Amino acid sequence: MFTSSLCTRAVPPALACAFLLAACSDPAAVKIRTQTPLASAATAAAAAAQKTNKNLVSAVTTGKPGAPISMKFDLLRRPKVGEPLEVAVEVTPESAGITALQVVFQGGDGLQLRSGGELSATSTTAMPAGTPIQHTLVVTPVREGIFYLSAVAVAEGAGSQARTFAIPVVVGDSAVLESTKAALPPAASSGERVTSLPARESGSKP
Amino acid sequence: MAVLAWAMLRILTAVVAVILIGGCGGGSGSSAAPATSVTISGRVTFDKVPFGMGSDAGLDFARVAVAPVRGATVQIIAGPGGSILAAGLTDAAGNYSLSAQANIDVFVRVRAEMLRSGTPGWNFTVRDNTNFDSLYALDGSVFNTGSNAITRNLHAASGWGGSGYSSARSAAPFSVLDAVYQAFQLVLGASPGQVFPELRMMWSPNNRPVMPTGNAASVAAQRASGNIGTTFYDAGTPARIYVLGDAGTDTDEFDQHVVAHEWGHYYQQQFSRDDSIGGAHDTNLRLDYRVAFSEGWGSAFSAMAKGDPLYRDSFTMSGVQRDFSINVENNASLIPGAFNEGAVQSIMYDLFDNANDGADTVSLGFAPLHAAMTTRMRSTSALTTIYPFLSALRAGNTAQASAIDALAGAQQLVSITDDFGANESNNGGDARNLPIFRSVSSGATVAVCSVAANGAYNRLGNRKFLRFDLTAPGAITVRASNGPAGSDPDLALYSAGQQRGLAEGTASAAETLTVTGLAAGTYAIEVYEYSNLGNAPRGDTCFDLQVSAS
Numbered sequence: 001m002f003t004s005s006l007c008t009r010a011v012p013p014a015l016a017c018a019f020l021l022a023a024c025s026d027p028a029a030v031k032i033r034t035q036t037p038l039a040s041a042a043t044a045a046a047a048a049a050q051k052t053n054k055n056l057v058s059a060v061t062t063g064k065p066g067a068p069i070s071m072k073f074d075l076l077r078r079p080k081v082g083e084p085l086e087v088a089v090e091v092t093p094e095s096a097g098i099t100a101l102q103v104v105f106q107g108g109d110g111l112q113l114r115s116g117g118e119l120s121a122t123s124t125t126a127m128p129a130g131t132p133i134q135h136t137l138v139v140t141p142v143r144e145g146i147f148y149l150s151a152v153a154v155a156e157g158a159g160s161q162a163r164t165f166a167i168p169v170v171v172g173d174s175a176v177l178e179s180t181k182a183a184l185p186p187a188a189s190s191g192e193r194v195t196s197l198p199a200r201e202s203g204s205k206p
Numbered sequence: 207m208a209v210l211a212w213a214m215l216r217i218l219t220a221v222v223a224v225i226l227i228g229g230c231g232g233g234s235g236s237s238a239a240p241a242t243s244v245t246i247s248g249r250v251t252f253d254k255v256p257f258g259m260g261s262d263a264g265l266d267f268a269r270v271a272v273a274p275v276r277g278a279t280v281q282i283i284a285g286p287g288g289s290i291l292a293a294g295l296t297d298a299a300g301n302y303s304l305s306a307q308a309n310i311d312v313f314v315r316v317r318a319e320m321l322r323s324g325t326p327g328w329n330f331t332v333r334d335n336t337n338f339d340s341l342y343a344l345d346g347s348v349f350n351t352g353s354n355a356i357t358r359n360l361h362a363a364s365g366w367g368g369s370g371y372s373s374a375r376s377a378a379p380f381s382v383l384d385a386v387y388q389a390f391q392l393v394l395g396a397s398p399g400q401v402f403p404e405l406r407m408m409w410s411p412n413n414r415p416v417m418p419t420g421n422a423a424s425v426a427a428q429r430a431s432g433n434i435g436t437t438f439y440d441a442g443t444p445a446r447i448y449v450l451g452d453a454g455t456d457t458d459e460f461d462q463h464v465v466a467h468e469w470g471h472y473y474q475q476q477f478s479r480d481d482s483i484g485g486a487h488d489t490n491l492r493l494d495y496r497v498a499f500s501e502g503w504g505s506a507f508s509a510m511a512k513g514d515p516l517y518r519d520s521f522t523m524s525g526v527q528r529d530f531s532i533n534v535e536n537n538a539s540l541i542p543g544a545f546n547e548g549a550v551q552s553i554m555y556d557l558f559d560n561a562n563d564g565a566d567t568v569s570l571g572f573a574p575l576h577a578a579m580t581t582r583m584r585s586t587s588a589l590t591t592i593y594p595f596l597s598a599l600r601a602g603n604t605a606q607a608s609a610i611d612a613l614a615g616a617q618q619l620v621s622i623t624d625d626f627g628a629n630e631s632n633n634g635g636d637a638r639n640l641p642i643f644r645s646v647s648s649g650a651t652v653a654v655c656s657v658a659a660n661g662a663y664n665r666l667g668n669r670k671f672l673r674f675d676l677t678a679p680g681a682i683t684v685r686a687s688n689g690p691a692g693s694d695p696d697l698a699l700y701s702a703g704q705q706r707g708l709a710e711g712t713a714s715a716a717e718t719l720t721v722t723g724l725a726a727g728t729y730a731i732e733v734y735e736y737s738n739l740g741n742a743p744r745g746d747t748c749f750d751l752q753v754s755a756s
Contacts, residue, residue, distance in 0.1 A: 064437045064467060064468065065532060094486055095491055097540065166415045199344045
């Protein structure tokens with residue numbers, strides 16, 4: 001079983017599946033964490049990332065306020081151009097108050113969504129917190145590159161809240177990674193790097 | 207209002223001062239006074255994209271408003287790519303006026319930056335984390351200054367083409383900057399001499415909800431590619447707020463409450479104290495008290511800064527603009543208590559606002575809240591929960607103490623008597639959650655249970671707290687023992703939020719922490735079953751805990 005491209009290519013495998021659970025303020029930067037050997041948080045988070053399927057990779061942690069949902073993805077084979085790619089997904093309500101859940105998946109540029117583009121779940125009673133909902137979708141990479149499979153989840157319960165997720169899907173060899181690096185922006189006379197944005201101008205002319 | 211006007215006057219004064227310097231041939235790039243100068247003035251604006259009417263309408267690009275870029279740095283630059291000839295600031299209406307040499311080619315640059323040295327002082331910039339942290343700037347075209355006064359108005363457009371973005375998203379950094387402007391003006395109103403540590407707002411159209419993974423270097427590299435996970439505050443040096451910009455799923459540059467919420471975390475961390483352990487959070491959860499306070503404060507602060515209690519966060523689903531909202535004025539928390547961020551945000555906003563509703567009969571404004579945040583909250587021997595905040599607020603506003611108690615009571619908080627919530631009676635459904643801080647004397651043994659009924663890592667009951675008074679300088683030893691087979695107790699010791707010791711060994715059912723060289727004073731002890739922080743929590747796990755001084 002092939003685990004996410006990010007997991008195996010971009011980061012050391014031993015650390016690839018370690019996820020801090022979530023934070024609106026970055027947990028890695030919280031004071032008590034910086035003073036504390038990170039083994040606890042990292043190990044706990046690593047354990048958290050292996051809840052029901054050790055190969056499933058958390059797509060995102062929560063940060064800003066949002067729906068109490070976590071999501072994990074697992075690419076079931078190495079992505080290749082033109083070959084359907086199954087993606088296993090686990091969506092987990094983290095709060096006991098959710099009565100309806102809708103998740104819409106989007107392939108975006110470079111990934112054609114073939115099936116499983118939407119997951120809907122409703123319940124006459126609140127869904128049990130911590131119990132994953134399994135889902136499978138299929139995308140077909142249309143060319144080599146780094147693409148993003150995204151998901152937008154809306155949870156209904158005491159009001160409606162949303163959360164967005166995405167994972168990178170690397171199609172092709174690692175040279176793609178090199179080709180996508182940004183060019184150094186031009187420096188101002190002070191040496192400072194500036195990203196120039198165009199203005200619409202109006203007014204008098206000399 | 208008078209305070210706001212005063213703050214505006216301070217900015218205008220600064221503008222005039224800089225303009226005068228510019229008029230005298232100043233500016234970082236000038237080498238000699240021009241023989242003849244002309245005035246270049248104008249207004250700088252951006253597309254401010256509002257939310258649609260009604261709930262879940264998302265951003266409404268058909269109702270874009272032209273808003274001023276306030277307090278931003280404007281430069282006249284010898285064009286193209288030459289030296290800086292003059293510099294100044296936009297005023298509260300977005301206007302600027304600078305002088306430059308006549309009959310030369312120049313362009314006007316507006317930096318996504320609010321910068322002021324001295325007291326008060328600030329350094330807020332908007333940068334592209336996917337482009338070497340470069341500063342965003344709005345650039346006009348090159349023109350010749352001629353010999354007469356010139357008006358050059360610059361507008362940052364959204365780039366929206368009707369059904370999606372079709373051109374440069376020039377407005378985005380300036381919308382982020384505008385949210386910061388509103389946030390720091392709120393603080394300046396209460397503390398006119400405030401010096402704000404540098405804060406970098408990291409926005410990019412490439413900022414996606416892909417969570418970075420791995421070690422610190424790997425995470426940094428992934429963030430530099432746009433994989434930021436979500437909009438969040440990074441308490442590094444300098445501090446940063448990363449902001450989503452992925453048009454396909456989630457953009458936050460026009461969701462100014464979202465930006466202001468994160469700025470609220472910057473405020474708490476920089477000027478107060480934030481002991482939050484982070485982690486997943488939601489208004490429907492029973493959270494660790496520190497997390498509930500930090501997140502409730504963030505949302506309440508965003509409403510204060512925006513002058514609007516309706517927090518809205520847009521997203522795109524199947525190509526359709528949508529949003530969800532949180533009304534921080536809503537007092538009907540599902541699970542009220544100090545462990546719920548919804549309850550905290552309701553209390554905090556009601557303390558601030560002028561509208562009386564429910565149990566709210568108090569309208570303190572921001573200054574008393576700022577005073578409580580920057581004094582007792584910063585120094586408390588307890589942890590940063592709502593208790594030291596309300597304790598300080600009551601002490602500083604004795605005439606309002608009853609009204610403050612009424613607000614707290616409406617969210618099922620006990621009348622505040624100290625920083626530790628000593629007489630709290632709301633146990634969140636489990637009697638073992640009280641007292642919040644169990645006082646323990648040297649040599650005594652108490653039973654402590656780490657539970658996971660509300661979830662793991664940062665939920666109410668995962669971590670238990672004790673209070674210990676060290677009466678003379680020396681050492682503190684904390685010993686957890688008699689846990690069930692296979693359990694793994696861990697211990698931490700804090701002094702005013704500073705972690706003085708941590709024991710996270712792997713020995714089964716026992717743990718010992720000894721910290722020497724401690725000053726006399728009150729210490730907070732944290733104890734938890736390690737598995738209750740992770741994904742396979744043991745749940746109810748009890749230990750005997752003994753604390754001794756030597």
